[in-house]
Amino acid sequence: MKAEHEELIDSYKDKLPLLVINELKDNISASISKSDISKIMEVVSSAYSSAKINPGECVGLVSAESIGEPGTQMTLNTFHFAGVAEMNVTTGLPRIIEIFDARKEIKTPMMEIFLLDPHNKLENIKNFATKIKETVLGELVSEYSLNIFEHTLTIKLNKMLLDDFRLSVNDMVKIIKTKVKGFTLQNNEEEITLLQKGGKPEDVKNLYNLKEKIKSIKVLGVKGIKQVLPVRRDDDYIILTSGSNLKDILSMPEVDATRTFSNDILEIYNMLGIEAARQAIINEVYRVIEAQGLNIDIRHVMLVADIMCASGAVKGITRYGVVKEKASVLARASFETPIRHLINAALAGEVDNLTSVVENVMINQPVPLGTGLPGLVTKMK
């Protein structure tokens, strides 16, 4: 294409989105004259502006219907792939609800860890996977014995497992020493004995507590990573994890910190900011929708994500989240727990200016939508 033709198309940058401009550049053949191109551009830009949403269109309602109707066809339960080397991930409606509610604790936190060369190769991936998997002391112990007369707890370690992880009994003693206070440690080849100093008979409870504590001491790996699964993704090998800890993983030198992500929206918000959280909401919701074989326009999901992130923090579509932000008392009361909202508003002496939709529906007035939005003034003669 000639440079002047490209310039002509580029001059519509303010009127048309980049995607349309690029598509035009790719598809207009070089033999078309400049005057014809300018005709094409006129037609395209008028078609584009007539396709734009009109002011006063109730986009939120359209989105709610467009997501809500296909939502009724989603599966209600988490799939359990028994015996398959895949992770259990919440999908379908429960996952959508979880995202839109902006839950603090999600059911199945998960990460996709991308690695830098050479760690993303088949032969190296297993090393890294075992390195990040959280191993607790309880997994390495084969036997516990409590002696309540001598106030000792003896743990017998599984030698074979220790060798697998290339650990020794002395390493274990060191780790226990940093985590447990008030006990003296003795050890031989495969046993560690913890003795409580000056223990009285009623201190037996302490020993029980100690046993439980020892079980959960982290020996290796990254906190929270319960399961690792290396899989092939295009040319890379990546690691899927069950359990999420973006903060520690992103700081590791082997990890590709530009692509690694979690499915926990709030974690992404804390680590990468509000815009990343918005993008993550869209990606996660759309992934569920696609997996269910549904067809929802992505703009509806974008709108919901924008609303959730408009206040600078991630707010769920709940009575504690975006609904709480509404200015109108009646609009808030129409969502959930109406009596509480009305009582609180009455106590605070709140005023409702009836500027939005719900409150006007409630009191049977025209709503400020579509043709109800502009005020009409008649000139009296």
Added chain:
Amino acid sequence: MAFDVTKHTLVSKHLKVSDTEKESVFKQYNINSKDLPKILKDDIAIAHLNLKVGDLVKIERVSKTAGIAVYYRVIIEG
């Protein structure tokens, strides 16, 4: 922090908006700063921009539907 937040694929490009540019944005859309979506001052993605409360951030999102979509947020106390 060992990694660069701005390089992450989920993070769109955040740009500082000058005061004159800010006025023209307000004029173009016929709004003032309280009508815009917000971003907290201590948001990790704008830490490198050195902005103060009341400034605008221009965000260039890579969008599936528009190629690049421009979005503005106003900085609030966080």
